[in-house]
Amino acid sequence: MGKRIKFRGRKLIKKDLKNLINLALKKLCVLEKINYKEFDFNVEVPPKNIKADYATNVCLVGARYFKKSPKILSEELKNILLSEDIDFINSKKESKIFINIKNITCLGQGFLNFDLDLSSFLYSFLYFYNNKEYYFFNNDDKFKKILLEFVSANPTGPLHIGHARGAAIGDSLSRLLKKKGHIVETEYYVNNAGNQMNILKESLEIRYRQVLGEKIDFPENHYMGDYITEIARDLYEEKRIKDYKQIDFKTIILNKMLDIIKSELKRFNVEIDNWFFETKILEKDSSGTNDLDRVMKILEDKNLIKDIDGAKWLNTAEFSEDDKDRVIIRKDGRPTYFASDIAYHENKYIRNYDLMIDIWGADHHGYVPRIKASMEYLGNDKEKLHIILYQLVSLIRDGEKVAMSTRKGEFISLVEVLEEVGLDATRFFLLMRSTDNPIEFDLSLAKKSTNENPVFYIEYAHARIHSIMKNFYNEFHEYNGFIFDKIEDKYLSILEKNLNQEEDISIIKTLISFKEILNFAERDFSPHYITTYLLDLAGKFHNYYNKYKIIDKANSNKTLSRILLIKEIAFVIKNGLEILGITAPESM
RNA sequence: GCGUCUGUAGCUCAGUUGGAUAGAGCAACUGCCUUCUAAGCAGUGGGUCGGGGGUUCGAAUCUCUCCAGACGCACCA
Structure with a gap:
């Protein structure tokens, strides 16, 4: 004696039930002579101890609205839902019968529990089996143009497992968003203009001179990784140039590092569409200005920049969440990293995306308020910029934490992890946890071929x-x-x-x-x-x-x-x- | 000191817009291979959801406070 409800189209059980309940609410409003106003309620799978297929809290939520106890409301709604005089049929054209209610019970403080006939599920099964691509992935054509920026590691060495977490999240989101019909671009921002680049260049230069036989102490704060020595050696083997001053170490090391990073990402099954160089922000155009100049002018015109001791500060404290003002042009006239980052993000806005997602390690969280503030100052909608922060990854082997210090080149690279545990396990382990939680990446476990893994x-x-x-x-x-x-x-x-x-x-x-x-x-x-x-x-x-x-x-x-x-x-x-x-x- | 995140079973963690008796894997114990892949399945034990207050019909979830941990508070990137 079930009640068959017909709905046209592509809604499945939960949504159908929700629509059905809404219709019953309307009916109740007519009976009670009150104005129907939509309110939010759930249709969920009940806990195991309740023998029903779906449950709704509509009576608990609606009790105040109808000025009745949830219990009484649930009895009334139940009767309406089961009554034959209401015709919920909504099928002008071809109709599919999706819901076949076997029974409704009122339990607890006012939950309505639905018992559905087997046919409801089989109709649904048939529907999504035949329309899988559409059912699972369609987004009602509400697609957006989205930019995803991730990894963006300084090109100073091989990627490590922390970068890999950002890469896995970014790449996976890109795949998901594309599947849902969005237009997605992925981007890697290359910091090739700052101080780190100079130090990197010098590191190579010194290694090269050492290869030539010069006795030079390697400075403390330079990049000590063996890969630089190898590059220096290869460079000498290739060209045999004795006068090191003829060599453009900067270009060589940058290209070499980018080649390495690109091949590592490729191996990690991550695709980057755009490689955006910091130097692009600083390139002068025909009028003699660059992106940074233009941004500075807007900020100065808005009186948001002040000079203190010859340096230029952006007033982020007063109008934003940031706790203090920030230097953007140093005393010596060189822009800070923050300055080019403002110009870079402004450039993203100019490229006109509906949504820009940045994926950062959580150690950069303090940076969020100032970048958001600067975007607001430039007249951009800061809601369009979404920053995902992910916590650190530590490696565990045989129950022991593996020591990782990015300094001195003491770290296990992404490639080493890939070689040890394989691509699939690496990606899965990095995607398994919410971004708010740190990951303990158990190398021994990731290698196992049992159900522990x-x-x-x-x-x-x-x-x-x-x-x-x-x-x-x-x-x-x-x-x-x-x-x-x-x-x-x-x-x-x-x-x-x-x-x-x-x-x-x-x-x-x-x-x-x-x-x-x-x-x-x-x-x-x-x-x-x-x-x-x-x-x-x-x-x-x-x-x-x-x-x-x-x-x-x-x-x-x-x-x-x-x-x-x-x-x-x-x-x-x-x-x-x-x-x-x-x-x-x-x-x- | 200020800020962000975290605290759930012995361990590693899920828990979606607040919902009914809080879940999984591992570890421990017990069963299941002449039967489609045992790289698997079933069962048992294990919890004051860090502590305390508040909001609510109802809180692991929201709020306040305290405790503990991680990270961040540069004219570095």
Whole structure:
């Protein structure tokens, strides 16, 4: 005696229920003679101890609005929802029946719990199976033009695991946002104008002269990494130039370092669209001014800059969250890093993105207020600039913290980690945690091929499904070449007979929610929701695999139904991993 | 001292706009390989969600305060 609710279009269960409840609220308002006003409530999966498919807190939230106790309200709403006189049918054209309510119960302080008929889930399954790309990834054409800037490490040495976290987050977000239909550019800002560059150049020059046989002490604050000595040696081997003053060490070392970084990122499966050089900000155009001059003029015209002791300070304290004013032009006339960063970010605004995301290590958090303030001063909408801060990564090997000091070249490089544990595990471990938490990257664990290691656990689920598919084609020759890209409506009755276990429904619910997970990840710029979700889904699959035999030679309908289910699991795992930049192997 | 982030099972961590009896993996113990990949599955034990106040019908989640830890407070980048 269930009530079938028809909805046209592409909404799935939760959304349909929400719409349904809203209609019931409207009806109640008419009965109570009060004006209908929308308010926010949830439709959620209830906790395990409640035997229902979905629950809503609408009566708890709406109690004050209707001036009734949640309990009474829930009884009234229940009656309206189950009454036959309300026609919720909303189907002028072709209609799909998605919700078939079996029962509604009022429990707790006023929760309404919905028990749905199996058909609700199977209709949904059929719908998203047939429209996967659209269902999971469509964004109602609300796409944005987005710039993602990340890594932007000084080109003074190889990338380490901390840079890799930023790279993994940035690249994964880029994949996610692209999948959701946005136009995304990724960018690496190269600090090639500052003091660090000079020190780097001198480091190479001194190493080169040492190669030539000069006895020079290597200065304290210079880059001591072996890679510089190697570059110096190679340089001498190549050209054999004795007069080092003829050599343009700066250009050589910059290009060399960028080559290294580019190859490391490539190896890490990270794509950078734009390489933006700091020197571009300082290049004079035909009128003899550069980006920095233009920015300075605006700020000076607005009286936001003052001279103290010959240096120029930007007044960030008075009008922003920043706690003090900041120098932007030094006493000697050289701009600070902050100055070129203002001009760089202004340049981003001029390029006209709807959203600019910067991904920084959390040790730079103090920098956020001043860069936001400066953008505001220039008349830009600071809401368009979103800064993601991620906490540090420490490496653990055999239960011991690996010492990392970026000074003196004592660090494990990204490439070394990749060589030790592989690309997939490295990316997964870096994406597994919320950016607000530091990561303890356990190298020993990441190497293991057991279920202790989450990335193997997920990949194994995917490989297993492919292995089952292979067996399926062997057992059922008549389906060779059949790819199951669509389920026809007539199969619904078959599904109803064969996907009716608790686990079937639980997996279908989990599959439906992939869309939600992607939306959360997009909203919070947090790929780690996806890692958690995939672990859950993989767990449900492994459990299912052990409990039920997918292939049953004597029952082709049962086999086909289960094949469709696991094919959809494979689709979601593959796409989830793709967003993380991780491969989904077909065999292991 | 000021600011940002963190504090959830022995360990590493999930916990979405505040929702009903707070979850997973590891570690410990017990089962499951003639059966689609045991690189797997099932079960048991394990918690005053750092402490205390406040808001709320309802708080791990919001707020205040205290405690502990990490990081940051340059005319470095």
